[in-house]
Amino acid sequence: MEHAVSTVEERVVQFRTDYQRLRAEIAKVIVGQDAIVEGVVTGLIVGGHVLLEGVPGLGKTRLVRALADAVHLTFARIQFTPDLMPADVVGTTMIVADEHGGKQFEFQRGPIFANIVLADEVNRATPKTQSAMLEAMQERSVTVGKTTHTLSAPFLVLATQNPLEMEGTYPLPEAQLDRFLYKLKVTFPDRDALHTILDRTTGYVAPDVQPVLDGDTVMAMRRLALDVPIARHVQDYAVRLVEGTHPEHPDAPDITRRFVRYGSSPRGAQSLILAAKVRAVMDGRFNVSIEDLQHIAKPALRHRMILNFEGEAEGISTDAVLEDILKQVRASR
Numbered sequence: 001m002e003h004a005v006s007t008v009e010e011r012v013v014q015f016r017t018d019y020q021r022l023r024a025e026i027a028k029v030i031v032g033q034d035a036i037v038e039g040v041v042t043g044l045i046v047g048g049h050v051l052l053e054g055v056p057g058l059g060k061t062r063l064v065r066a067l068a069d070a071v072h073l074t075f076a077r078i079q080f081t082p083d084l085m086p087a088d089v090v091g092t093t094m095i096v097a098d099e100h101g102g103k104q105f106e107f108q109r110g111p112i113f114a115n116i117v118l119a120d121e122v123n124r125a126t127p128k129t130q131s132a133m134l135e136a137m138q139e140r141s142v143t144v145g146k147t148t149h150t151l152s153a154p155f156l157v158l159a160t161q162n163p164l165e166m167e168g169t170y171p172l173p174e175a176q177l178d179r180f181l182y183k184l185k186v187t188f189p190d191r192d193a194l195h196t197i198l199d200r201t202t203g204y205v206a207p208d209v210q211p212v213l214d215g216d217t218v219m220a221m222r223r224l225a226l227d228v229p230i231a232r233h234v235q236d237y238a239v240r241l242v243e244g245t246h247p248e249h250p251d252a253p254d255i256t257r258r259f260v261r262y263g264s265s266p267r268g269a270q271s272l273i274l275a276a277k278v279r280a281v282m283d284g285r286f287n288v289s290i291e292d293l294q295h296i297a298k299p300a301l302r303h304r305m306i307l308n309f310e311g312e313a314e315g316i317s318t319d320a321v322l323e324d325i326l327k328q329v330r331a332s333r
Contacts (some may be wrong), residue, residue: 025070048181069209073115080125086132118124121160183303244325259311263303
């Protein structure tokens with residue numbers, strides 16, 4: 001028994017060491033934005049896709065590139081535009097000539113067949129093309145014709161989008177939004193961070209990110225995180241947070257009943273638990289706390305709620321609803 005405890009402790013220490021190495025490499029090019037970096041790394045570890053929202057020029061694409069450079073995995077970038085077709089994402093079957101001069105059908109893989117996929121400005125593509133991502137994001141596979149092709153693990157989609165009120169954007173389908181572990185809002189850096197960014201990016205020598213982790217290490221970190229136990233009352237807190245997003249639930253707060261049309265799906269509860277497990281190990285603990293769930297509630301649930309007409313008209317944000325839910329839902333023992 002003592003040996004098992006020691007082994008778990010050693011694995012937690014190794015997890016934190018690998019995590020800090022990854023954070024240090026990303027920090028070479030990404031200044032500040034600690035919560036955003038933590039969220040993206042959490043997605044990589046747990047295997048959950050992440051949506052980054054912010055106006056152009058805030059470093060969303062650079063962050064994804066830094067993560068890809070710091071992890072020895074295959075990387076592909078898809079620039080989403082209105083004329084992008086589904087075949088440009090998943091690939092297509094083509095007629096090719098073989099060495100004997102004959103012709104045969106051969107599947108040409110699209111950029112989705114990478115470990116880390118950057119879907120840049122994903123909301124600039126039409127809903128038809130956005131829907132091409134659904135199977136890959138949920139099933140980790142792509143079906144073309146009658147053949148299903150499995151994607152390599154780990155597989156992570158990091159999507160960036162501009163705010164929806166900007167010209168030339170399309171809202172992401174609710175089914176696709178629900179497949180993101182997190183929706184992270186990238187904000188403008190403060191003055192000190194902006195000075196550091198200018199110091200690093202306006203000189204002759206640019207920072208160079210080196211790979212510090214490989215796929216096997218990432219999968220080992222994932223296995224450890226999934227092994228983290230969660231007490232029943234902590235899991236019950238996560239369930240009640242999700243229930244609080246549903247206006248028809250008897251325990252929903254008044255703000256939910258007034259401004260929310262649809263609440264989070266069960267995937268929201270799954271995301272809460274999975275991300276909380278990663279955060280616990282990042283903090284050196286092998287148990288999930290209520291504070292872990294409170295810390296990640298907004299990024300895990302903000303994109304899974306649909307406001308009603310009154311909520312839209314009043315300019316209420318899903319973050320404001322979640323703040324009230326967090327105040328109303330009490331931890332049980």
